Amino acid sequence: STMNGLRTAARLKTGAVANANAIPRRHISDISITRTGKASGRSSLGGHTVTVFGATGFLGRYIVNRLARQGCTVIVPFREEMAKRHLKVTGDLGRVIFMEYDLRNTPSLEESVRHSDTVYNLIGRNYPTKNFTLEDVHVEGVERIAEVVAKYDVDRFIHVSSHNADLNSPSEFFRTKAQGEKVARDIFPETTIVRPAPMFGFEDRLLHKLAGVTNFLTSNHMQERFNPVHAIDVGKALEKMIQDDSTAQQTYELYGPTNYSTAEIAELVDKEIIKRRRHINVPKKVLQPIAKILNQALWWPTTSADEIEREFIDQKIDPSAKTFADLGIEPAELASLTFHYLQGYRSASFNDLPPATEREKREEKKYLHVLD
Ligand code: NDP
Secondary structure, three states: OHHHHHHHHHHHHHOOOOOOOOOOOOOOOOOEEOOOOOEEOOOOOOOOEEEEEOOOOOOHHHHHHHHHOOOOEEEEEEOOHHHHHHHHOOOOOOOEEEEEOOOOOHHHHHHHHOOOOEEEEOOOOOOOOOOOOHHHHHHHHHHHHHHHHHHOOOOEEEEEOOOOOOOOOOOHHHHHHHHHHHHHHHHOOOOEEEEEOOEEOOOOOOHHHHHOOOOOEEOOOOOOEEOOEEHHHHHHHHHHHHHOHHHOOOEEEEOOOOOEEHHHHHHHHHHHHOOOOOOEEOOHHHHHHHHHHHHHHOOOOOOOHHHHHHOOOOOOOOOOOEOHHHHOOOOOOHHHOHHHHHHHHOOHHHOOOOOOOHHHHHHOOOOHHHHO
16 A cells, blocks of 8 residues: 555656546556565565465455465465365466365475465364364364474464464364464464454355354354454455564454444344344254254254354453554454445345446446455
8 A cells, every 4th residue: 555655646746647636546557666666566576485374265365365466476275176266366377376285294285385485374164074173173283384384494474363262262163273373382483373353254154144044043142242353454464464574473363443242243234135134042052962963964064063152252352462553454344344245135126226327337346355
């Protein structure tokens, strides 16, 4: 944005922009060279080689696209061909490199990090799978990655944990996340730890879960409270960390400005989609065993017993952790973005928006979620 500011200033100075009050438009160009002689853009040489584990998930694209478009070489370890395709176009040809890997295959991990100066670990799972328990993913996996990071003398390791990571939590997810943090710091003391609050965005499991019809069984009358955070803001924070060495060894808790209960968010969602979603409360004692059986029997993600446990845990903010303010980022407010993310759930009969002008139509950005 400083770069954009500079460019806008340059244009203003040369009189290229007639109206000084015009809102500066964002330009994402392949390469641009500022008056200081510094180059940026996806065709520039960014200087960093970065591995992003877990890039195929929801948060992954918001950091891969930021790195790739400033000219970093990004290594994306992947398991599934189809899950990684959208990341290819975020950078110039040859700058986003895919490596097939397995979390249990150490040589494949070594190959993924051996040329990198920075490694991000975004790997995480909400529920146990047939092949991986939560501990396998959040503790053993982190251990293997931290070990190769240390072995290949990588300069920076940025590990994404979770809000409420706590060794004594009643939730296995939060417990294993805390164990993972410890393992990472034991092996690589300079690890930067990032604990995001529940995230919202295009591919989230928060707004879309509440707007959909399949997730109507809840356990705590949706009374758990937390500060939802915009995935794009978390992406911005992850990008800042690579540019600022003082973030090494620090712990960041990234959360939005407002504290909500799930019920309050559900109300916002209902208003936005102009529908009433039913939420039936079932006691934890009844719901947990059912969730456990379904989670094991079905091969698609369903609510796990541990996710029900987490419905009873409010977000607790660690006052000793750093936040967005320390990174100079002002986090977005959920209520200001619900329309953006949920308008697709409205029935066509509520499509009562004023018609777009020709100009607006031309400027409309497709795939807004990749560019943010
Ligand atoms: P996603 O579930 O969307 O993505 C998870 C990533 O982890 C995917 O790339 C997935 O790979 C990878 N992964 C999971 N299990 C394994 C495994 N056994 N072996 C290899 N790779 C694996 O997560 P998000 O993007 O939403 O979250 C990113 C991180 O932030 C995670 O660590 C998560 O726990 C944490 N977090 C997320 C919150 C949220 O609200 N979303 C809140 C708090 C923390 P593949 O595509 O191959 O399955």
